[in-house]
Amino acid sequence: MKNKKDFDILALGELLLRLSPPNNERLTRGETFQKQVGGAELNVVSGASLLGLRTGIISKLPSNDMGTFIKNRVRFCGVSDDYLVYDTSKDARLGVYYYENGAHPRKPSIVYDRMYTSMNKIDVSDFSEDLYASARCFHTSGITLALSPQARRTGIEMIKRFKEQGTIISFDVNFRGNLWSGEEAKACIEEILPYVDIFFCSEDTARLTFLKEGNLKDIMKSFTQDYPVSIVASTQRIVHSPKVHTFGSVVYDAKSDTYFEEDPYRDIDVVDRIGSGDAFISGALYGLLAHDFDCQKAMEYGDATSAVKNTIPGDLPSSDLTEINRIISAHKQTGRQSEMDR
Numbered sequence: 338m339k340n341k342k343d344f345d346i347l348a349l350g351e352l353l354l355r356l357s358p359p360n361n362e363r364l365t366r367g368e369t370f371q372k373q374v375g376g377a378e379l380n381v382v383s384g385a386s387l388l389g390l391r392t393g394i395i396s397k398l399p400s401n402d403m404g405t406f407i408k409n410r411v412r413f414c415g416v417s418d419d420y421l422v423y424d425t426s427k428d429a430r431l432g433v434y435y436y437e438n439g440a441h442p443r444k445p446s447i448v449y450d451r452m453y454t455s456m457n458k459i460d461v462s463d464f465s466e467d468l469y470a471s472a473r474c475f476h477t478s479g480i481t482l483a484l485s486p487q488a489r490r491t492g493i494e495m496i497k498r499f500k501e502q503g504t505i506i507s508f509d510v511n512f513r514g515n516l517w518s519g520e521e522a523k524a525c526i527e528e529i530l531p532y533v534d535i536f537f538c539s540e541d542t543a544r545l546t547f548l549k550e551g552n553l554k555d556i557m558k559s560f561t562q563d564y565p566v567s568i569v570a571s572t573q574r575i576v577h578s579p580k581v582h583t584f585g586s587v588v589y590d591a592k593s594d595t596y597f598e599e600d601p602y603r604d605i606d607v608v609d610r611i612g613s614g615d616a617f618i619s620g621a622l623y624g625l626l627a628h629d630f631d632c633q634k635a636m637e638y639g640d641a642t643s644a645v646k647n648t649i650p651g652d653l654p655s656s657d658l659t660e661i662n663r664i665i666s667a668h669k670q671t672g673r674q675s676e677m678d679r
């Protein structure tokens with residue numbers, strides 16, 4: 338039996354093998370793949386663990402060498418594998434995605450192979466009841482709910498069971514059009530919103546999937562009026578050119594009816610944007626959980642962790658607290674400087 342609240346964050350999500358041809362090669366041509374690990378929820382908890390939180394991942398892996406490769410990477414990035422379970426069936430499968438980096442004017446290319454994976458079979462009966470009392474915060478995303486009917490049932494049941502134990506529920510819509518339709522996503526997420534405390538939703542998804550209208554701030558607030566959501570965060574990215582982006586966010590705190598925003602990070606030198614939305618969440622959850630639910634900190638840590646992730650290859654963040662604090666201080670300094678220059 339584990340101690341109560343052993344973890345700051347436990348996240349439920351699929352762990353994927355990412356295979357990318359090196360040196361800007363093409364999926365259709367190259368001969369070698371670089372092996373990396375991804376998965377939205379793992380990206381979140383690995384980033385939060387680098388910042389100092391105690392985190393773990395809940396997932397199902399095939400009981401074979403590829404499952405062991407992923408488990409070793411989970412451990413390497415400081416995330417607990419206590420709640421990884423293994424599929425010993427003959428047809429056990431790991432989800433894979435193939436990713437070709439674009440080089441303007443060639444667009445990046447992505448091919449998913451994640452049907453019938455072991456994660457799609459995950460069930461609450463794979464875990465003992467003590468799971469639900471072991472975390473301060475439970476995080477998952479729309480990707481998990483979209484994977485398969487079984488993953489959806491498990492995700493929804495886990496949200497309810499964690500909530501019953503007084504756990505903070507964090508949810509990222511992370512809409513993937515290749516996994517489900519907007520209508521299906523809306524209906525499913527509206528079912529879990531009554532349990533969600535911290536809600537991450539992009540402006541585009543709020544408009545296209547939840548059919549919200551009006552300005553972003555009103556849209557964010559409306560989620561807290563329709564549901565008992567306490568905090569809503571939305572990221573904003575401007576793509577100036579494929580490799581130069583501006584990134585910022587708005588965080589809304591319903592309790593104080595306050596919006597938190599800062600000067601965005603400009604001229605980000607983008608090396609690999611995959612996982613940068615998840616990196617935002619890792620910083621935001623760190624800001625909230627380590628700083629007594631201070632939404633200003635959530636916004637500052639979220640923006641900085643995401644901005645720097647864009648400059649790093651692979652899905653997983655790799656910045657520790659010292660680096661992020663330095664980036665936040667430098668960013669504030671730049672903001673003060675441009676105010677003085679105005």
Ligand SMILES: O=C(O)C(=O)C[C@H](O)[C@H](O)CO
Nearest residue numbers: 375376377480611612615652
């Ligand atoms: O989980 C997925 O769908 C992926 O594509 C893996 C990536 O690490 C993730 O989505 C980035 O948000």
